Amino acid sequence: MRTQVAIIGAGPSGLLLGHLLRQAGIDCVVLERQNGPYVLSRIRAGVLEQVTVQLMERLGLDARMKAEGLPHDGFNLADGERLIRIDIKALTGKEVMVYGQTELTRDLMEATGERGLEVVYEASDVALFDIESDAPYVTYTKDGVEHRVDARFIVGCDGFHGPSRKAIPESVGRSFERVYPFGWLGILADVPPCNHELIYANHERGFALASMRSETRSRYYVDVPLTEKIEDWSDERVWDELAVRLGPEAAANITRGPSLEKSIAPLRSFVFEPMRHGSLMLCGDSAHIVPPTGAKGLNLAASDVHYAAEALLAFFKSNDADAIAGYSEKALARVWKSERFSWTATKLMHRFPEDGPFERRMQQAELDYIASSEAAQRSIAENYVGLPV
Known part of the structure; x- marks a missing residue:
């Protein structure tokens, strides 16, 4: 098979990029290791920035999002009392x-x-070759038969564990990482949310988040040490802990119900540089991970897709090689700003094992400052809603 762009990974970033390229008349194919139902079974983010919404609008695929999505013009920070x-x-x-x-x-x-x-689903053993040339190619196996895709560019949208980033030589790439000593225990339930807006809570017992997927489906989280086991957390224990950490106002409005899904997700901050090498470009989790505290993961992938599509269209429509060369620097500038916000929010709202009374007082002082300062709130709001692309 021959195409202009081979995209590895059929998550939202790979599909967004594929649709944008096809809309512009550029040939591409998407390779996905899993099957479609598995891809849809992943329970992930739920807060979309303007960049993500605008990409769906640009594609004309926003009708259901506009009909069923919940526009939010605010969110809440809680400190156990307010x-x-x-x-x-x-x-x-x-x-x-x-x-x-x-x-x-x-x-x-x-x-x-x-x-x-x-989109080719169940494409296993994906491998990248000749990425430093103008004629890279990808091989994969499906139904026991090996296939080859020749392309002008390869775009890795295959997540943290995918093969794309690993194809960049160690002598070229550099990783920056912070692994957190806790994870988020999440529970999904068909119950109305306790508040019409999200609540991020800092409590002496730890972090909690009240979120939602719809007006009848709620998503809640508490942070727990990585040594915790999900089987030790009954639904009732999770609800009890949420009621304490979210504070009395939110607790009074919690509707309890059986969990549809319950899991513990570890947290990390990770950035890989560069996001382009030769004819390979990286998008989304293949190049960076953020803790979910600032709701940046999917949205940061969408901004990568925006920059990647912009560069690829300039190359194929105007033979502009400089656009490809500038992709990594442009994408990383926004990546690091989002990493900063997610890191800052995580430090503000979580209790780290090494934290003592001084660090706790600093968190309380920062929350007091935010509560009384429009300038502080404006900075948070600008980052939360999404910096310009």
């Missing part, structure tokens, strides 16, 4: 959209046939 509302609409003139990553991925998947985007 809710500090950050009015992002008043402070920035913008809003975010609560719409599950699973639903966004479903919209992209269901449109592939109609839009002429070829």
